[in-house]
Amino acid sequence: MSDALCFGGGVKTQLIAVVVMWQWLKQLYHRLGSPKWFYEITTGWIPWLAVLSVVGTVVGLVMGLLYAPADYLQGNSFRIIYIHVPAALLAQSAFMMMAVAGAVYLIWRMKMAAWVAKVIAPVGASFCLIALLTGAIWGKPTWGTWWVWDARLTSMLLLLFLYFGVMALQQAMESEDSAYRAGAILSLVGLVNIPIIKYSVEWWNTLHQPATLKLTEKPSMHPDMLIPLLIMIVTTYVFFALLIILRTRNEILWHERKRSWVKQILES
Amino acid sequence: MEFNSVAEFLAMGHHGLYIWLSYGLTAVIIAFNVAQPLLRRRRLLKEQAQRLRREKKHAPQA
Numbered sequence: 615m616s617d618a619l620c621f622g623g624g625v626k627t628q629l630i631a632v633v634v635m636w637q638w639l640k641q642l643y644h645r646l647g648s649p650k651w652f653y654e655i656t657t658g659w660i661p662w663l664a665v666l667s668v669v670g671t672v673v674g675l676v677m678g679l680l681y682a683p684a685d686y687l688q689g690n691s692f693r694i695i696y697i698h699v700p701a702a703l704l705a706q707s708a709f710m711m712m713a714v715a716g717a718v719y720l721i722w723r724m725k726m727a728a729w730v731a732k733v734i735a736p737v738g739a740s741f742c743l744i745a746l747l748t749g750a751i752w753g754k755p756t757w758g759t760w761w762v763w764d765a766r767l768t769s770m771l772l773l774l775f776l777y778f779g780v781m782a783l784q785q786a787m788e789s790e791d792s793a794y795r796a797g798a799i800l801s802l803v804g805l806v807n808i809p810i811i812k813y814s815v816e817w818w819n820t821l822h823q824p825a826t827l828k829l830t831e832k833p834s835m836h837p838d839m840l841i842p843l844l845i846m847i848v849t850t851y852v853f854f855a856l857l858i859i860l861r862t863r864n865e866i867l868w869h870e871r872k873r874s875w876v877k878q879i880l881e882s
Numbered sequence: 883m884e885f886n887s888v889a890e891f892l893a894m895g896h897h898g899l900y901i902w903l904s905y906g907l908t909a910v911i912i913a914f915n916v917a918q919p920l921l922r923r924r925r926l927l928k929e930q931a932q933r934l935r936r937e938k939k940h941a942p943q944a
Contacts, residue, residue, distance in 0.1 A: 680884060680891070690894040690897040690898075691900050736915075740915050747907050751900050751903050752904065857916070867930070879927075880934050
């Protein structure tokens with residue numbers, strides 16, 4: 615680098631930097647698009663992700679269920695937060711990731727992106743269902759009702775139906791390509807719902823309490839309650855990564871079953 | 883620790899039913915999400931290995 619600076623001055627260095635970066639991006643794109651590369655690199659990740667998921671869950675739940683103090687208003691029922699909030703956050707993040715993967719497939723026709731979008735849908739829907747169920751159960755002792763049609767709950771239910779819609783489209787069509795494209799388009803349209811979920815507790819007068827965690831503000835929660843929540847949130851994302859990798863590897867095995875590298879795996 | 887006995891922990895100050903129902907349903911959904919890809923992988927490997935063996939057997943002998 616310093617040689618280039620002395621030799622040709624600024625413009626040439628910048629040109630080299632741009633070329634290097636372009637090559638790097640091209641390489642990254644080709645690798646991400648290569649099912650074989652993805653399959654091989656993730657083989658070693660699986661045990662680590664599994665161990666992290668189990669350890670994080672055990673530590674987070676022991677801290678949250680046994681050591682966190684009871685809430686002064688809600689009593690012990692607030693302990694549902696340790697599954698409700700991580701599941702709700704993940705359900706929204708997963709939808710956004712699914713839409714991004716869908717967009718990558720629509721624009722660049724990358725097969726891997728379509729498979730990732732396809733495997734995210736049922737997992738995201740599962741976490742959305744967990745958020746809705748635990749929210750309803752939490753609502754009973756807190757609000758006196760399992761369900762109200764308020765903005766937060768309704769937009770979260772809509773998220774679940776959007777997931778179901780994307781899953782149906784991904785499997786509906788004769789050709790896989792048009793099925794993936796239809797699913798991608800619905801997930802991109804469904805993105806509109808994400809800010810609605812986020813701001814529903816501010817825009818409308820809802821029963822649902824406002825956000826417990828805000829990136830821009832100091833948390834109002836006691837550290838003994840907050841730390842297990844943060845552990846559970848991080849663990850949920852790690853566990854999600856594990857599930858997506860496991861499912862994507864299955865898609866790869868199925869779609870690439872006639873390739874020689876998969877045949878080698880089958881014969882071993 | 884917040885609780886003095888196992889019974890107190892399970893009771894969760896009259897909120898036991900809500901908490902354990904939440905955690906139980908979540909555990910079921912999570913277990914399903916773990917089992918599904920593992921079972922599919924096992925089935926896939928088995929079926930495709932069978933297919934390979936069949937194709938080899940029926941392939942013309944050179």
